[in-house]
Amino acid sequence: MTAHHALRFGANYVPSSGWLYSWLDFSADDARRDLEDLASLGLDHIRVFPVWPWIQPNRALIRRRAVDDLLYLVDLAAEFELDVAVDLLQGHLSSFDFLPSWVLTWHQRSLFADRAVRDGITAYVDTLARALADRPNVFALTLGNEVNNLWPANPATPAQSSAWAAELLDVARAAAPRLLGLYSLYDAAWYEPAHPFHPVDAVTLGDLTTVHSWVFNGVSAIDRPLGPATTSHADYLVELAAAGSPDPHRPVWLQEVGAPQPDVPAADAPAFVHRMLDQVLVNPALWGVTWWCSHDLDRSLADFPEREYELGLFTTDHRRKPVADALARAIRTVRTPAADRPALVCDTDPVARPDLRAELAPGSAFHTEWVRLRQAGPLAIVPAARADDPAYLAARSIRTVLSRA
Known part of the structure; x- marks a missing residue:
C-alpha cells in the first residue's frame, strides 16, 4: 500500500461582501479580512471562483484587469499561508448559470459541442493557466464548478462532454504542467x-x-439530519468514486460538502459536521475536504434559494459560527486511515453501465445495505469484477469481502 499524505482542509471562498459579484469591484481589503477568518481555523487552502463571462465577455476578448484581480487574490492568500485551487468556468454557482453573451441569445450554441465556442474556451483556459502557473501557492485548476449543471441548456452527448473535458485538461496541463x-x-x-x-x-x-x-439530493429525507444515511453520504460518495476508478491508488477530493438548511437545521449542524467528518476522514482514498462555503450570503441579495444564504463558516460580519468550530476541532484531531476494512461487493458497475446508476442512488437497495453495515465501522465498496483480486484489495486496504444479503 502507498503511504498516505496528510489530509488537506480548506474552504470554497465566497466573499463576505457582495458574494461573487464582488469580482466586478474587487476590494483587496475585504478579501484580506475574509482570508484572515479562514486562516484562523487552521485551513490550508481555498478554492476560488473567477466568473467566466466577466473575464471573457467576448470570444476574442479576455480582460487583463480581471485576470490581475485573480492574481492579487492568490497573492493575498499567500500572506496567510493559504494555497489556492482555481475553478475556471463559472459556469454554475449557487443555482445561477453565468454564461457569456456569445453563447446565448441568437448566438445560442452548446459550449460542449460547438467548435467556435470550444476554441474561445481554449483561449480562456490557456490564458488563466499561464497566468497562474508560476504562483507557488496555486496547486490546482478545475475546469469549472459542476459544469454538468449547464446541461441541458448546453446540449451534449456523453462522447461530446468527455471530449470537451479531455481537450481542456490537455490545454491546462500544457500551460501549467506543475498544477x-x-x-x-x-x-x-x-x-x-x-x-x-x-x-x-x-x-x-x-x-x-x-x-x-x-x-439535499434526497438522502436527508431517508433518516433526517443526523441519521446514518445522511451523515455517511460523503463517505459513500468517496467510496463510489474510489471503487469506480481503474487505478486503486487514485485519490478522491471531497471538494464540496456543507450543512444546508432546512435539511440540516442550524441547531444540528455542528453534530452533522462531527459525524460526517468522523466517518469520511478515515477513508484511505480521501485526499482532502473543502467546506462549502467560507462566508454566508448577504440577505440583501435577491433570488437565491433559501439554503444558499447560511452555508458559511462565518457570517457576513465575520462572526465565527458553530460549524466553523466543529471543523476546526476536526482539523486538530489526528486520524489514521482505516486499514484492513471489510468491503461490500457492488454488482452494479456505474462506469461500464451508466444506465444502471439508479441502483446506487440514495435509498436504493445497495445504498441501504451499505449504510446499515457502515454503522459498525469503515466499509469499502468493491466492484464484483475485482472482488477476487488480492493486489487490488490490498491497495485499497480491504481485508474481507462481503456479499450483499
Missing part, C-alpha cells in the same frame, strides 16, 4: 441513468477524482 488538472461534476453523474455526463469521466479524467456531497 493538478481537475474535472468536477455534481452527483447526477453518479446517480441519474439518463444523465449525459458519466462516472467514467469523473474517475479517469484529471489528476484525481472530485466529489460534491449534498444531502
